[in-house]
Amino acid sequence: MHITGTDTLLFIGDSITDAGRDRADATSLGSGYVHEIARTLHEGTDGAAVPTVINKGVNGNRVYDLAARWTTDVIDHRPTVVTVKIGINDTWRRYDSGLPSPVDEFEACLDGLLAETTRTLSARLVVITPFLLPVAPEQKEWFEDLTPRTEAVLRAAAANGAQVVRADLALARAARTKEAAELARDGVHPSPLGHRIIADAWLAEADPRPLGQQGEARPDLG
Template sequence: MYLKEDDTLLFIGDSITDAGRDRADATSLGNGYVHAIAQSLRDRANNGPGGIPGPSPRVINKGLNGNRVYDLESRWATDVTELRPTVLTVKIGINDTWRRYDRQLPSPVAEFEACLDRLLADAARTLAARLVVITPFLLPVTPEQESWFDDLLPRRDAVLRAAAGNGAQVVRADLVLTRAARDREAARLAPDGVHPSPLGHRLIADAWLAGAGAL
């Protein structure tokens, strides 16, 4: 997928996307992978032909801490449709798994998949936006987290099916971070197993740029 200078890139998801953004500032991108992507795109634009700085795509961060897929649906009209993105990236799923284990709040995979499919189909239909989906991931740092894969792996597969069914490009954050963890401690990439470190965010950003961010 190629990006254009006048594209509007919108990222929506949970705390991994939110990454501490200032919600009172519509231009705030947080300090995670969305910020890293935007910075890389600006750097590319500023090093264009002849060394003349050029425009770069507009980037919007609509991540919210704690969100599950149903939370995205409740705010989809205002946080996605009304903003008219031309490239929409969705990163969701880990809280749908996590809440099952820490709050006994289930998110059946079939219902999760149906909800995500509705959201992607709506964006494709009403916005004609190019779609990108980032897979949920987990880098266990406690023995208890190992059991989460019983829920997360079927959910990841549901994400892949919803993406394929709606023509979305997939960024396999789960594979990127799992491979990176072969050479270093998982906690260096995600101290609590879920929320990426600066290095973890950089790896996600690089994977997005490699797969979806060509100018």
């Protein structure tokens, strides 16, 4: 399946999705990967219809925060493609605030949200994995919590037929040739380059071909 001009793409998650969007402006996409995806999809359309893109990221959110606003921020918009990026705050709050998010409860909540969406909408589901690029020694211990949480994300995605964007792997590959801080200044929040890498990973997984040129192959978005 490919993205077309009749699609409504809704992105929901934490600050990585939010990326400074203006919440008073429903059309604001922020300056992160959502904006980059929308820009790429809109380029070269030559007047063809373009998909509607909605950003519902909220900084600081954990999976339970998504659950509290899922109806109003997802279901009510009737999107055709729903992308979820969540998990790093569920880990981070354990280490900086002592606020636990047990992996089994996290998985059950995410699975429930994906299942509800499948029941209510005929929408494609896309899940972006959480990631961490440690820039401080103490961040390395976060993987004790984040690794099983990422596995939980993958299980929830598989159980609900969601496509998976492995942002963790894409950024880890980039970190082989670049400093972690070049990709995410604090190990969590992407730089413009980091956001572009996530956007390209999403585009490669969602497999959009140039709008208005569905008979041609999608260009390499490398």
